[in-house]
Amino acid sequence: MITLLTDEIPSPIGGIILVTLSDGGEADTAPPLCAVEFDDCLDRLQRNLTARFEHYELLKVKNPGGHSNRMAAYLEGDVKAINALPVDSGGTEFQQKVWDALRRIPAGQTRQYGEMAKKLGRPAASRAVGAANGRNPLSIVVPCHRLIGSTGKLTGYAGGLKRKAWLLAHEGALAANS
The missing domain is CATH 1.10.10.10 (Winged helix-like DNA-binding domain superfamily/Winged helix DNA-binding domain)
Incomplete structure (x- = not known):
């Protein structure tokens, strides 16, 4: 079973859930995001996580890897703040x-x-x-x-x-x- 770190931030278009791998980053880099979803799309989030990881647990953590702060900066007008966020999307x-x-x-x-x-x-x-x-x-x-x-x-x-x-x-x- 894999542990995924999760945080939720408010936005003008609804709550945003960020999900980060708990490992996988270099020692000096933040672990990558593996999912970002709106809080009213939880079924889609769960389907995607189950399809990718099968067995996982979510651990709520404030601002994992600094990703929540960067997303908040994007939402506040710094539209380039998310450009360098590390991601691990899975997929074909x-x-x-x-x-x-x-x-x-x-x-x-x-x-x-x-x-x-x-x-x-x-x-x-x-x-x-x-x-x-x-x-x-x-x-x-x-x-x-x-x-x-x-x-x-x-x-x-x-x-x-x-x-x-x-x-x-x-x-x-x-x-x-x-």
């Missing part, structure tokens, strides 16, 4: 490629699913990109909210389109007008 090789590519989209910008598929060298895989995006276990930190539909409309977000719109507006993205 393709999902990891999509999630890594998402982290390279700067705050204040968006990409379309098809555009992301092309960047990954799989131009016909926009639906697969969408599926990987929907399985992202690290909401906000792996910024799946920065992917939009081919028409520029906001589409799909596990936390809801209102949250997606808020996040994009918070970051100054032009696509936050849905």
Whole structure:
């Protein structure tokens, strides 16, 4: 059984739960985040953690690895505060490629699913990109909210389109007008 460290912070779009591996970091680095979810999406969080770890226990810890402070800084307007957070997302090789590519989209910008598929060298895989995006276990930190539909409309977000719109507006993205 693995122990996962968890903390919850308030935000303008609902409580945010951060889950951190209790080990796995270098001695001088913080252990990585393995999940970030909204507090009203606990079923999704539990499904993801069970699928990845099977048997785990959650240990509430204040600000594990300093991650909660960085998320709070992001929410207070420092949209780059979460860029360097260490993550361990699990997932398939393709999902990891999509999630890594998402982290390279700067705050204040968006990409379309098809555009992301092309960047990954799989131009016909926009639906697969969408599926990987929907399985992202690290909401906000792996910024799946920065992917939009081919028409520029906001589409799909596990936390809801209102949250997606808020996040994009918070970051100054032009696509936050849905």
